[in-house]
C-alpha cells in the first residue's frame with residue numbers, strides 16, 4: 001500500500017466516475033480534515049452522492065485516487081474502508097428494523113472491534129448525546145423519521161471513524177429538527193475527533209454547521225469557500241438557476 005508523507009486527511013485527487021456514457025464525476029479534488037465539518041453542496045445530479053460512494057468504497061473511481069492519511073483506499077471496498085476509518089450515513093437510514101435502537105448501535109460497536117460491554121456503554125453514550133436515551137429499547141422500525149436519522153448518524157459514529165460522511169441527513173425534517181441536528185453535527189469534530197463531510201440542501205443547516213463548503217456542479221468542482229462566500233458567488237448562483245424548487249431555499 002502506498003503512503004505519502006505528511007498528507008493527513010481524507011483526500012480525493014482527480015476523481016472521475018463514468019456510468020457508461022454518463023460522466024458523473026469529471027476530475028474532482030476534495031480534501032477533508034479531521035477537525036472540520038466540510039459542506040458538499042450542488043444541484044441535483046451534481047455528483048455529490050457518487051463522491052460519497054467513491055470516498056467510502058461503494059463505488060470504484062474510473063480514474064483518480066482517494067487516500068486516508070496518505071494511504072490509498074483504492075480497491076478496498078466498503079467494509080475495509082469503514083475499518084480504515086471512513087463511515088457514512090445513507091439518504092435512507094437503513095437501520096436494522098427488527099433490532100432495538102440500542103442493539104443497532106451495539107452491533108456497530110462490536111463490528112469495530114469492541115467487547116460487548118464496551119459496545120453497550122458506547123451505544124448508551126451515543127443515545128444520550130442524540131437525545132434518544134429513553135428510546136434505547138424500542139424497535140428501530142417503530143421510530144419516527146427524525147429519530148431514525150439521528151440514530152443512523154449515531155450508528156456511523158459507533159464505528160469510531162476518523163471521518164464520517166453524511167448524505168442529506170436533514171432531508172424531510174422540520175425546522176426545529178434541522179436546528180437540533182445542525183447543533184449535533186457541529187459537535188462531532190471535537191467530541192469524536194472525527195471530520196465530517198456534510199451533504200445538505202438546507203443552507204441554514206450548512207451555515208450553522210460548516211465553516212467551509214465545496215460546491216459541485218455537473219460532476220466538477222465549481223468553488224470552495226465559506227458558506228457566505230458561496231452564497232455570494234456568481235458561478236454558484238448560476239449553477240442553481242433553473243433547478244427545481246427544492247433548491248430554491250439554498251441561495
Ligand SMILES: Nc1ncnc2c1ncn2[C@@H]1O[C@H](COP(=O)(O)OP(=O)(O)O)[C@@H](O)[C@H]1O
Nearest residue numbers: 019022024042043044045046047048049050051
Ligand atoms: N449507479 C448509477 N448508474 C448510472 N448513473 C448514475 C448512477 N448513480 C448516479 N448516476 C448519475 O450520476 C449523476 C450524479 O448523480 P448523484 O451522484 O446521485 O448526484 P447528487 O447526489 O449530486 O444528486 C446523475 O446524473 C445520476 O443520474
Ligand SMILES: [Mg+2]
Nearest residue numbers: 048049050167
Ligand atoms: Mg444525492
